[in-house]
Amino acid sequence: MNKKTFDFTIIGGDMRQVCLAKLLALKGYCICHYGLCEPLKAPCIQPLDSLLEAVSSSSVCIAPIPFSKLLNKAPYLEFADLLSDGHTLFAGCIPKPFFKLIQAKNIPAFDFMASPEFSYWNAKATAESTLANAILLSPRTLFESRCLILGYGKCAKALARLLSMQTPYLSVAARNPVQLAEASLTGAQIISLEQLSDCELSSFDFIFNTIPAPILTSALLEQISPSALLLDLASAPGGFNLEEAKAMGRNAHLLLGLPGKCAPLSSAEKMMSFIFQRIKISS
Known part of the structure:
Protein backbone atom coordinates (compact mmCIF):
# COMPACT_ATOMS: atom_id res chain seq x y z
CA MET A 1 0.00 0.00 0.00
CA SER A 115 11.91 16.94 25.13
CA PRO A 116 12.36 18.99 28.34
CA GLU A 117 9.23 21.00 27.60
CA PHE A 118 7.06 17.92 27.04
CA SER A 119 8.52 15.92 29.93
CA TYR A 120 7.98 18.79 32.38
CA TRP A 121 4.41 19.20 31.20
CA ASN A 122 3.94 15.44 31.61
CA ALA A 123 5.31 15.69 35.16
CA LYS A 124 2.79 18.40 36.01
CA ALA A 125 -0.06 16.35 34.53
CA THR A 126 1.12 13.32 36.51
CA ALA A 127 1.20 15.34 39.72
CA GLU A 128 -2.29 16.71 39.20
CA SER A 129 -3.63 13.24 38.37
CA THR A 130 -1.90 11.84 41.45
CA LEU A 131 -3.72 14.28 43.70
CA ALA A 132 -7.03 13.36 42.06
CA ASN A 133 -6.38 9.68 42.76
CA ALA A 134 -5.18 10.36 46.29
CA ILE A 135 -8.42 12.18 47.10
CA LEU A 136 -10.52 9.33 45.70
CA LEU A 137 -8.56 6.47 47.27
CA SER A 138 -8.15 7.78 50.80
CA PRO A 139 -10.78 8.31 53.50
CA ARG A 140 -8.77 11.35 54.61
CA THR A 141 -8.50 14.86 53.22
CA LEU A 142 -5.13 15.91 51.85
CA PHE A 143 -5.67 19.18 53.67
CA GLU A 144 -3.34 19.24 56.70
CA SER A 145 -2.45 15.55 56.33
CA ARG A 146 1.09 14.32 56.80
CA CYS A 147 2.55 13.53 53.36
CA LEU A 148 5.82 11.90 52.31
CA ILE A 149 7.29 11.91 48.81
CA LEU A 150 10.01 9.39 48.01
CA GLY A 151 12.37 10.80 45.39
CA TYR A 152 12.74 14.29 43.98
CA GLY A 153 12.82 14.06 40.21
CA LYS A 154 10.54 15.93 37.77
CA CYS A 155 7.28 14.28 38.87
CA ALA A 156 8.14 14.50 42.56
CA LYS A 157 8.97 18.21 42.28
CA ALA A 158 5.67 18.94 40.57
CA LEU A 159 3.84 16.86 43.17
CA ALA A 160 5.62 18.64 46.03
CA ARG A 161 4.52 22.03 44.71
CA LEU A 162 0.89 20.93 44.63
CA LEU A 163 1.00 19.20 48.01
CA SER A 164 2.66 22.20 49.66
CA MET A 165 -0.52 24.14 48.90
CA GLN A 166 -2.58 21.51 50.72
CA THR A 167 -0.57 20.83 53.85
CA PRO A 168 2.29 22.27 55.91
CA TYR A 169 3.25 18.71 56.89
CA LEU A 170 5.17 17.69 53.78
CA SER A 171 8.34 15.59 53.84
CA VAL A 172 10.65 14.56 50.99
CA ALA A 173 13.04 11.62 51.14
CA ALA A 174 15.87 11.38 48.62
CA ARG A 175 19.44 10.15 48.38
CA ASN A 176 20.96 13.05 46.43
CA PRO A 177 22.06 15.90 48.75
CA VAL A 178 21.40 18.46 46.01
CA GLN A 179 17.83 17.23 45.62
CA LEU A 180 17.33 17.36 49.37
CA ALA A 181 18.63 20.93 49.47
CA GLU A 182 16.29 21.89 46.64
CA ALA A 183 13.35 20.22 48.40
CA SER A 184 14.08 22.16 51.56
CA LEU A 185 13.46 25.40 49.68
CA THR A 186 9.79 24.41 49.31
CA GLY A 187 9.49 24.26 53.09
CA ALA A 188 9.37 20.47 53.13
CA GLN A 189 11.09 18.50 55.84
CA ILE A 190 13.95 16.56 54.23
CA ILE A 191 14.92 12.97 54.99
CA SER A 192 17.81 10.91 53.68
CA LEU A 193 16.65 7.62 52.20
CA GLU A 194 19.15 5.88 54.44
CA GLN A 195 17.23 7.24 57.43
CA LEU A 196 13.74 6.12 56.40
CA SER A 197 13.60 3.46 59.10
CA ASP A 198 14.13 6.17 61.73
CA CYS A 199 11.57 8.71 60.51
CA GLU A 200 8.37 7.24 62.01
CA LEU A 201 6.75 6.08 58.79
CA SER A 202 3.65 5.24 60.82
CA SER A 203 2.96 8.96 61.24
CA PHE A 204 2.33 9.61 57.52
CA ASP A 205 -1.19 9.65 56.07
CA PHE A 206 -0.05 9.67 52.42
CA ILE A 207 3.14 8.20 50.95
CA PHE A 208 3.98 8.80 47.28
CA ASN A 209 6.83 6.84 45.71
CA THR A 210 8.47 8.13 42.52
CA ILE A 211 11.66 6.04 42.65
CA PRO A 212 11.87 3.04 40.25
CA ALA A 213 13.76 0.90 42.74
CA PRO A 214 12.66 -1.26 45.71
CA ILE A 215 12.92 1.44 48.37
CA LEU A 216 10.22 0.24 50.76
CA THR A 217 11.38 -3.13 52.06
CA SER A 218 9.18 -5.54 53.97
CA ALA A 219 10.41 -4.07 57.24
CA LEU A 220 9.53 -0.53 56.12
CA LEU A 221 6.12 -1.58 54.82
CA GLU A 222 5.40 -3.02 58.26
CA GLN A 223 5.98 0.42 59.77
CA ILE A 224 3.39 2.13 57.55
CA SER A 225 -0.03 2.66 59.13
CA PRO A 226 -2.84 0.51 57.66
CA SER A 227 -4.92 3.69 57.40
CA ALA A 228 -2.31 5.46 55.25
CA LEU A 229 -2.54 5.64 51.47
CA LEU A 230 0.53 4.30 49.66
CA LEU A 231 0.81 5.22 45.98
CA ASP A 232 3.56 3.99 43.65
CA LEU A 233 4.04 6.21 40.59
CA ALA A 234 7.34 4.65 39.49
CA SER A 235 7.91 2.41 36.51
CA ALA A 236 9.10 -1.17 36.97
CA PRO A 237 10.30 -2.49 39.31
CA GLY A 238 8.51 0.17 41.38
CA GLY A 239 9.29 1.23 44.90
CA PHE A 240 7.78 -1.75 46.73
CA ASN A 241 6.13 -5.12 46.25
CA LEU A 242 2.47 -4.26 45.68
CA GLU A 243 1.16 -7.76 46.44
CA GLU A 244 3.17 -7.90 49.65
CA ALA A 245 1.90 -4.49 50.74
CA LYS A 246 -1.70 -5.51 50.12
CA ALA A 247 -1.17 -8.80 51.95
CA MET A 248 -0.05 -6.73 54.94
CA GLY A 249 -3.34 -4.87 54.79
CA ARG A 250 -1.88 -1.65 53.44
CA ASN A 251 -3.97 0.66 51.24
CA ALA A 252 -1.47 0.43 48.38
CA HIS A 253 -1.91 1.17 44.68
CA LEU A 254 0.24 1.26 41.55
CA LEU A 255 -0.53 4.28 39.36
CA LEU A 256 1.15 4.24 35.95
CA GLY A 257 0.48 6.29 32.83
CA LEU A 258 -1.66 8.79 34.72
CA PRO A 259 -1.74 11.48 31.98
CA GLY A 260 -3.19 8.85 29.64
CA LYS A 261 -5.87 7.90 32.14
CA CYS A 262 -6.77 11.24 33.72
CA ALA A 263 -5.88 13.83 31.08
CA PRO A 264 -5.78 12.09 27.69
CA LEU A 265 -7.16 15.04 25.72
CA SER A 266 -4.69 17.57 27.12
CA SER A 267 -1.90 15.03 26.59
CA ALA A 268 -2.97 14.49 22.99
CA GLU A 269 -2.95 18.24 22.38
CA LYS A 270 0.64 18.42 23.64
CA MET A 271 1.61 15.44 21.49
CA MET A 272 0.05 16.99 18.39
CA SER A 273 1.90 20.27 18.99
CA PHE A 274 5.17 18.36 19.45
CA ILE A 275 4.62 16.44 16.20
CA PHE A 276 3.66 19.50 14.19
CA GLN A 277 6.77 21.37 15.35
CA ARG A 278 9.03 18.52 14.25
CA ILE A 279 7.49 18.01 10.82
CA LYS A 280 6.98 21.74 10.27
CA ILE A 281 3.18 21.81 10.20
CA SER A 282 1.44 24.96 11.36
CA SER A 283 -1.09 24.25 14.13
Whole structure:
Protein backbone atom coordinates (compact mmCIF):
# COMPACT_ATOMS: atom_id res chain seq x y z
CA MET A 1 0.00 0.00 0.00
CA ASN A 2 1.20 3.49 -0.79
CA LYS A 3 2.74 5.20 2.24
CA LYS A 4 0.81 8.35 1.45
CA THR A 5 -2.63 6.73 1.63
CA PHE A 6 -2.95 8.27 5.11
CA ASP A 7 -1.30 11.31 6.70
CA PHE A 8 -0.60 9.59 10.03
CA THR A 9 -0.44 6.06 11.40
CA ILE A 10 -1.20 5.61 15.11
CA ILE A 11 -0.19 2.32 16.72
CA GLY A 12 -1.24 0.94 20.10
CA GLY A 13 -1.15 3.04 23.24
CA ASP A 14 -3.88 4.31 25.55
CA MET A 15 -6.56 7.00 25.42
CA ARG A 16 -3.92 9.58 24.49
CA GLN A 17 -3.61 7.95 21.08
CA VAL A 18 -7.39 7.75 20.71
CA CYS A 19 -7.74 11.47 21.45
CA LEU A 20 -4.81 12.25 19.16
CA ALA A 21 -6.48 10.45 16.25
CA LYS A 22 -9.66 12.48 16.81
CA LEU A 23 -7.75 15.78 17.06
CA LEU A 24 -5.81 15.12 13.85
CA ALA A 25 -9.01 14.15 12.06
CA LEU A 26 -10.67 17.39 13.18
CA LYS A 27 -7.82 19.25 11.48
CA GLY A 28 -8.62 17.46 8.24
CA TYR A 29 -5.94 14.77 8.26
CA CYS A 30 -6.58 11.16 7.30
CA ILE A 31 -5.60 8.73 10.04
CA CYS A 32 -5.13 4.98 10.06
CA HIS A 33 -4.57 3.01 13.25
CA TYR A 34 -3.74 -0.42 14.53
CA GLY A 35 -4.15 -1.76 18.07
CA LEU A 36 -5.85 1.24 19.68
CA CYS A 37 -7.32 0.60 23.12
CA GLU A 38 -10.74 1.73 21.88
CA PRO A 39 -12.51 0.99 18.58
CA LEU A 40 -12.43 4.11 16.45
CA LYS A 41 -13.81 4.62 12.98
CA ALA A 42 -14.89 7.81 11.22
CA PRO A 43 -14.75 9.23 7.70
CA CYS A 44 -11.11 10.31 8.22
CA ILE A 45 -10.12 7.56 10.68
CA GLN A 46 -9.62 4.00 9.49
CA PRO A 47 -8.69 0.89 11.51
CA LEU A 48 -6.34 -1.53 9.75
CA ASP A 49 -5.93 -5.26 10.27
CA SER A 50 -2.17 -5.60 10.62
CA LEU A 51 0.90 -3.74 11.76
CA LEU A 52 2.41 -4.19 8.30
CA GLU A 53 -0.57 -2.53 6.63
CA ALA A 54 -0.60 0.30 9.17
CA VAL A 55 3.11 1.09 8.86
CA SER A 56 2.93 0.86 5.06
CA SER A 57 0.02 3.28 4.86
CA SER A 58 1.69 6.46 6.11
CA SER A 59 5.13 8.01 6.30
CA VAL A 60 4.51 9.29 9.86
CA CYS A 61 4.12 6.62 12.54
CA ILE A 62 3.09 7.49 16.10
CA ALA A 63 3.79 4.80 18.70
CA PRO A 64 2.83 4.77 22.41
CA ILE A 65 4.13 6.53 25.51
CA PRO A 66 5.94 4.57 26.79
CA PHE A 67 7.21 2.77 23.71
CA SER A 68 7.23 -0.51 25.68
CA LYS A 69 3.44 -0.68 25.24
CA LEU A 70 4.16 -1.52 21.61
CA LEU A 71 5.40 -4.93 22.77
CA ASN A 72 1.76 -5.94 23.16
CA LYS A 73 1.42 -5.49 19.40
CA ALA A 74 4.82 -6.39 17.97
CA PRO A 75 8.40 -7.14 19.03
CA TYR A 76 10.93 -4.34 18.57
CA LEU A 77 12.78 -6.13 15.79
CA GLU A 78 9.62 -6.75 13.81
CA PHE A 79 8.58 -3.13 14.07
CA ALA A 80 12.06 -1.86 13.16
CA ASP A 81 12.09 -4.11 10.08
CA LEU A 82 8.83 -2.57 8.87
CA LEU A 83 10.18 0.97 9.02
CA SER A 84 12.09 2.16 5.97
CA ASP A 85 13.55 5.25 4.34
CA GLY A 86 10.91 7.98 4.24
CA HIS A 87 9.31 7.07 7.55
CA THR A 88 9.35 9.35 10.60
CA LEU A 89 8.66 7.88 14.04
CA PHE A 90 7.23 9.50 17.17
CA ALA A 91 7.04 7.70 20.52
CA GLY A 92 7.83 8.09 24.20
CA CYS A 93 10.71 6.53 26.14
CA ILE A 94 12.24 4.87 23.08
CA PRO A 95 14.77 2.21 24.21
CA LYS A 96 18.36 2.79 23.12
CA PRO A 97 18.69 -0.58 21.30
CA PHE A 98 15.65 0.19 19.14
CA PHE A 99 16.84 3.76 18.58
CA LYS A 100 20.15 2.44 17.29
CA LEU A 101 18.37 0.03 14.94
CA ILE A 102 16.41 2.75 13.19
CA GLN A 103 19.29 5.24 13.28
CA ALA A 104 21.24 2.71 11.23
CA LYS A 105 18.42 2.88 8.68
CA ASN A 106 18.49 6.71 8.68
CA ILE A 107 14.92 6.93 9.99
CA PRO A 108 14.19 10.13 11.96
CA ALA A 109 12.80 9.33 15.41
CA PHE A 110 11.51 11.82 17.97
CA ASP A 111 11.02 10.90 21.61
CA PHE A 112 8.30 12.91 23.37
CA MET A 113 9.89 12.30 26.76
CA ALA A 114 13.33 13.45 25.58
CA SER A 115 11.91 16.94 25.13
CA PRO A 116 12.36 18.99 28.34
CA GLU A 117 9.23 21.00 27.60
CA PHE A 118 7.06 17.92 27.04
CA SER A 119 8.52 15.92 29.93
CA TYR A 120 7.98 18.79 32.38
CA TRP A 121 4.41 19.20 31.20
CA ASN A 122 3.94 15.44 31.61
CA ALA A 123 5.31 15.69 35.16
CA LYS A 124 2.79 18.40 36.01
CA ALA A 125 -0.06 16.35 34.53
CA THR A 126 1.12 13.32 36.51
CA ALA A 127 1.20 15.34 39.72
CA GLU A 128 -2.29 16.71 39.20
CA SER A 129 -3.63 13.24 38.37
CA THR A 130 -1.90 11.84 41.45
CA LEU A 131 -3.72 14.28 43.70
CA ALA A 132 -7.03 13.36 42.06
CA ASN A 133 -6.38 9.68 42.76
CA ALA A 134 -5.18 10.36 46.29
CA ILE A 135 -8.42 12.18 47.10
CA LEU A 136 -10.52 9.33 45.70
CA LEU A 137 -8.56 6.47 47.27
CA SER A 138 -8.15 7.78 50.80
CA PRO A 139 -10.78 8.31 53.50
CA ARG A 140 -8.77 11.35 54.61
CA THR A 141 -8.50 14.86 53.22
CA LEU A 142 -5.13 15.91 51.85
CA PHE A 143 -5.67 19.18 53.67
CA GLU A 144 -3.34 19.24 56.70
CA SER A 145 -2.45 15.55 56.33
CA ARG A 146 1.09 14.32 56.80
CA CYS A 147 2.55 13.53 53.36
CA LEU A 148 5.82 11.90 52.31
CA ILE A 149 7.29 11.91 48.81
CA LEU A 150 10.01 9.39 48.01
CA GLY A 151 12.37 10.80 45.39
CA TYR A 152 12.74 14.29 43.98
CA GLY A 153 12.82 14.06 40.21
CA LYS A 154 10.54 15.93 37.77
CA CYS A 155 7.28 14.28 38.87
CA ALA A 156 8.14 14.50 42.56
CA LYS A 157 8.97 18.21 42.28
CA ALA A 158 5.67 18.94 40.57
CA LEU A 159 3.84 16.86 43.17
CA ALA A 160 5.62 18.64 46.03
CA ARG A 161 4.52 22.03 44.71
CA LEU A 162 0.89 20.93 44.63
CA LEU A 163 1.00 19.20 48.01
CA SER A 164 2.66 22.20 49.66
CA MET A 165 -0.52 24.14 48.90
CA GLN A 166 -2.58 21.51 50.72
CA THR A 167 -0.57 20.83 53.85
CA PRO A 168 2.29 22.27 55.91
CA TYR A 169 3.25 18.71 56.89
CA LEU A 170 5.17 17.69 53.78
CA SER A 171 8.34 15.59 53.84
CA VAL A 172 10.65 14.56 50.99
CA ALA A 173 13.04 11.62 51.14
CA ALA A 174 15.87 11.38 48.62
CA ARG A 175 19.44 10.15 48.38
CA ASN A 176 20.96 13.05 46.43
CA PRO A 177 22.06 15.90 48.75
CA VAL A 178 21.40 18.46 46.01
CA GLN A 179 17.83 17.23 45.62
CA LEU A 180 17.33 17.36 49.37
CA ALA A 181 18.63 20.93 49.47
CA GLU A 182 16.29 21.89 46.64
CA ALA A 183 13.35 20.22 48.40
CA SER A 184 14.08 22.16 51.56
CA LEU A 185 13.46 25.40 49.68
CA THR A 186 9.79 24.41 49.31
CA GLY A 187 9.49 24.26 53.09
CA ALA A 188 9.37 20.47 53.13
CA GLN A 189 11.09 18.50 55.84
CA ILE A 190 13.95 16.56 54.23
CA ILE A 191 14.92 12.97 54.99
CA SER A 192 17.81 10.91 53.68
CA LEU A 193 16.65 7.62 52.20
CA GLU A 194 19.15 5.88 54.44
CA GLN A 195 17.23 7.24 57.43
CA LEU A 196 13.74 6.12 56.40
CA SER A 197 13.60 3.46 59.10
CA ASP A 198 14.13 6.17 61.73
CA CYS A 199 11.57 8.71 60.51
CA GLU A 200 8.37 7.24 62.01
CA LEU A 201 6.75 6.08 58.79
CA SER A 202 3.65 5.24 60.82
CA SER A 203 2.96 8.96 61.24
CA PHE A 204 2.33 9.61 57.52
CA ASP A 205 -1.19 9.65 56.07
CA PHE A 206 -0.05 9.67 52.42
CA ILE A 207 3.14 8.20 50.95
CA PHE A 208 3.98 8.80 47.28
CA ASN A 209 6.83 6.84 45.71
CA THR A 210 8.47 8.13 42.52
CA ILE A 211 11.66 6.04 42.65
CA PRO A 212 11.87 3.04 40.25
CA ALA A 213 13.76 0.90 42.74
CA PRO A 214 12.66 -1.26 45.71
CA ILE A 215 12.92 1.44 48.37
CA LEU A 216 10.22 0.24 50.76
CA THR A 217 11.38 -3.13 52.06
CA SER A 218 9.18 -5.54 53.97
CA ALA A 219 10.41 -4.07 57.24
CA LEU A 220 9.53 -0.53 56.12
CA LEU A 221 6.12 -1.58 54.82
CA GLU A 222 5.40 -3.02 58.26
CA GLN A 223 5.98 0.42 59.77
CA ILE A 224 3.39 2.13 57.55
CA SER A 225 -0.03 2.66 59.13
CA PRO A 226 -2.84 0.51 57.66
CA SER A 227 -4.92 3.69 57.40
CA ALA A 228 -2.31 5.46 55.25
CA LEU A 229 -2.54 5.64 51.47
CA LEU A 230 0.53 4.30 49.66
CA LEU A 231 0.81 5.22 45.98
CA ASP A 232 3.56 3.99 43.65
CA LEU A 233 4.04 6.21 40.59
CA ALA A 234 7.34 4.65 39.49
CA SER A 235 7.91 2.41 36.51
CA ALA A 236 9.10 -1.17 36.97
CA PRO A 237 10.30 -2.49 39.31
CA GLY A 238 8.51 0.17 41.38
CA GLY A 239 9.29 1.23 44.90
CA PHE A 240 7.78 -1.75 46.73
CA ASN A 241 6.13 -5.12 46.25
CA LEU A 242 2.47 -4.26 45.68
CA GLU A 243 1.16 -7.76 46.44
CA GLU A 244 3.17 -7.90 49.65
CA ALA A 245 1.90 -4.49 50.74
CA LYS A 246 -1.70 -5.51 50.12
CA ALA A 247 -1.17 -8.80 51.95
CA MET A 248 -0.05 -6.73 54.94
CA GLY A 249 -3.34 -4.87 54.79
CA ARG A 250 -1.88 -1.65 53.44
CA ASN A 251 -3.97 0.66 51.24
CA ALA A 252 -1.47 0.43 48.38
CA HIS A 253 -1.91 1.17 44.68
CA LEU A 254 0.24 1.26 41.55
CA LEU A 255 -0.53 4.28 39.36
CA LEU A 256 1.15 4.24 35.95
CA GLY A 257 0.48 6.29 32.83
CA LEU A 258 -1.66 8.79 34.72
CA PRO A 259 -1.74 11.48 31.98
CA GLY A 260 -3.19 8.85 29.64
CA LYS A 261 -5.87 7.90 32.14
CA CYS A 262 -6.77 11.24 33.72
CA ALA A 263 -5.88 13.83 31.08
CA PRO A 264 -5.78 12.09 27.69
CA LEU A 265 -7.16 15.04 25.72
CA SER A 266 -4.69 17.57 27.12
CA SER A 267 -1.90 15.03 26.59
CA ALA A 268 -2.97 14.49 22.99
CA GLU A 269 -2.95 18.24 22.38
CA LYS A 270 0.64 18.42 23.64
CA MET A 271 1.61 15.44 21.49
CA MET A 272 0.05 16.99 18.39
CA SER A 273 1.90 20.27 18.99
CA PHE A 274 5.17 18.36 19.45
CA ILE A 275 4.62 16.44 16.20
CA PHE A 276 3.66 19.50 14.19
CA GLN A 277 6.77 21.37 15.35
CA ARG A 278 9.03 18.52 14.25
CA ILE A 279 7.49 18.01 10.82
CA LYS A 280 6.98 21.74 10.27
CA ILE A 281 3.18 21.81 10.20
CA SER A 282 1.44 24.96 11.36
CA SER A 283 -1.09 24.25 14.13
